[in-house]
Structures are given as C-alpha cells and as structure tokens.
Amino acid sequence: EDQVTQSPEALRLQEGESSSLNCSYTVSGLRGLFWYRQDPGKGPEFLFTLYSAGEEKEKERLKATLTKKESFLHITAPKPEDSATYLCAVGGGADGLTFGKGTHLIIQP
Amino acid sequence: NAGVTQTPKFQVLKTGQSMTLQCAQDMNHNSMYWYRQDPGMGLRLIYYSASEGTTDKGEVPNGYNVSRLNKREFSLRLESAAPSQTSVYFCASSRDAKNIQYFGAGTRLSVL
Numbered sequence: 426e427d428q429v430t431q432s433p434e435a436l437r438l439q440e441g442e443s444s445s446l447n448c449s450y451t452v453s454g455l456r457g458l459f460w461y462r463q464d465p466g467k468g469p470e471f472l473f474t475l476y477s478a479g480e481e482k483e484k485e486r487l488k489a490t491l492t493k494k495e496s497f498l499h500i501t502a503p504k505p506e507d508s509a510t511y512l513c514a515v516g517g518g519a520d521g522l523t524f525g526k527g528t529h530l531i532i533q534p
Numbered sequence: 535n536a537g538v539t540q541t542p543k544f545q546v547l548k549t550g551q552s553m554t555l556q557c558a559q560d561m562n563h564n565s566m567y568w569y570r571q572d573p574g575m576g577l578r579l580i581y582y583s584a585s586e587g588t589t590d591k592g593e594v595p596n597g598y599n600v601s602r603l604n605k606r607e608f609s610l611r612l613e614s615a616a617p618s619q620t621s622v623y624f625c626a627s628s629r630d631a632k633n634i635q636y637f638g639a640g641t642r643l644s645v646l
Contacts, residue, residue, distance in 0.1 A: 429576070456632050468538075468624055468637035469577070512577070520584055520631045521567055521592055524576035 427452045427517035431525035438503055438532050446498040446528045448513030456516035458496050460489050463510045463527070472498075472511075503532045536560050538638035540625050546644045547615045555610040555641050557625030565628045566608035567592075567635060568600060570621040577624065583608055584631055615645040 430449045438444055450458065457476050461469035473482045475491040482489050486507065488499040498511055510529045514522040541556045559566065564585045569577040579592030583602040597619060599611045608627075612619060622642050626635040 459634065461637075466640075468639045471634050471636060474634055514577075516632060520565070520590065521569075521579035521582050522577075522635060524569075524578075526574065526576045 427515055427523040429513055429515055429523050429525035431511075431513050431528050433528060434526065435529040436531070438500075438530070440504060440532055440534050441502050443499070443501045443503070445500070446511055446513075446530070448496040448498070448525055449494060450496070450513075450515050451494075452515045452517035452523075454517060458491055459514045459516070459522060460496070460498055461512040461514065463512055469512055500530070503530075505532045505534050508532045538625055538627055538636055540623075540638035540641050542641060543639065544642045546646065547612075548646055549616060551615050551645075552611070552613050553615065554612075555623055555625075555643075556607070557609065557638060558607045559625075559627040559636075560606065561627060561629075561636065562605070563627035563636075564605070564630050565633075566602065567626040567628075568598075568608070568610045569624045569626065570594065571624060571640075572621050580610065580623075615643075617645045619643065620645045 428451045432447045460472040463469045473489040478493045490497045510527045512527045514524040538559045567582040568580040581600040583589045586605045601609045622640045625638045628635045
C-alpha cells in the first residue's frame with residue numbers, strides 16, 4: 426500500500442524566512458511524485474512533478490527535490506502570497522494518486 | 535481555458551436523498567478521477583476512469599457510483615446520502631494514468 430507522510434502539519438514563517446517542507450513516501454514502483462498548492466476553498470493547483478532520485482525543479486521561490494525515500498519543497502525568501510496548504514502525492518502501484526495530509530504554511534508580513 | 539468544471543459548487547442534502555455530481559473537462563484527457571477531502575485527512579480516491587468506457591474503484595468507493603458518460607464527462611452519484619458523506623468532492627483529469635492530474639474547484643456537500 427502506497428503511503429505519504431508530510432511534515433510539519435503547519436508552519437508559520439516571517440516574510441523572507443526560508444524553510445523546507447518534507448514529504449516521506451513508500452510506494453510500489455514510483456510513477457511520479459507530485460507537489461500541489463491548495464488555497465482555501467479551491468482545488469489543488471499543480472506545481473511540480475519529479476520522477477527519479479536526484480531530480481530537482483524550480484519555480485520562482487520554490488524548489489522541489491527528490492530522493493528514493495522523500496521529497497523536499499524548499500521555499501526561499503517567502504512572501505505572504507505563498508501562504509497556502511502544500512500537498513504531496515505519489516503515483517504508485519494503482520491508478521490515481523496517494524496524497525499526504527498537507528502542510529499548512531503561513532507567511533507573516 | 536475552462537479546464538475541469540464541477541457542478542454544483544455547494545449542495546445540502548437530507549439523509550437518504552440522492553444526487554449526482556457533474557464533472558466535465560475540455561483538455562481531451564483520457565483519464566478522470568473523483569476524490570473526497572475531509573479535515574485532517576488527505577485527498578482520497580473514490581473512483582477513477584482510466585479511459586472512456588472503463589471505471590474502477592479507488593480507496594473509498596462504498597456508497598458511490600460513477601458513470602463515464604463520454605470522454606469529457608464523469609459523474610459521481612450518491613444513491614442514498616449519509617452524514618458520513620459530508621465532504622468536499624474534487625474531480626480531476628489527466629492525459630493518462632501516469633501524467634499530471636488537473637483538479638476542478640470542488641463541490642462542497644453537507645448531508646444533514
């Protein structure tokens with residue numbers, strides 16, 4: 426059974442204070458690791474997909490990395506508009522994605 | 535680009551009532567999915583359709599039925615709603631089972 430654990434559950438940062446979100450996973454045959462952003466009252470919005478260990482992707486202040494057991498979402502010099510819930514998911518042995526519970530990120534001005 | 539469109543956005547039902555949640559995508563995707571999202575839990579897969587004409591159960595299918603009406607549309611039906619089905623329901627689509635899933639805005643359902 427595929428499993429995804431995200432930590433921390435919640436994180437409060439000051440504007441400009443860099444940090445990292447963790448996603449640990451177990452999967453029978455990784456078909457992709459996905460990061461999504463979800464704003465209150467909205468559907469998840471795709472950010473990144475990673476397929477193999479060592480892969481990295483960047484977009485503005487976000488950088489996602491992947492190892493054989495976990496992925497990190499690094500946030501550099503965040504702004505208040507980066508406040509959201511960040512979801513990690515894996516495509517594994519079955520169709521569909523297995524999601525973690527998310528990290529609720531608050532960036533204070 | 536509309537992407538994935540879900541209707542209705544909000545719904546309140548009484549226990550035992552039935553309803554159908556509608557989902558349509560305009561990206562010519564082959565695969566479509568229904569998830570539910572509950573507080574303190576991750577998104578959980580209810581049913582999916584890998585391609586037109588096929589449907590399969592996900593992690594939490596009990597109490598639901600689905601229909602892949604055509605390539606664009608995938609509906610979720612609650613035959614006899616229960617309070618445990620109070621949740622936010624998301625539809626998603628992808629080019630195929632290995633690709634990025636794109637989500638709709640969700641249907642917020644309360645069963646009293």
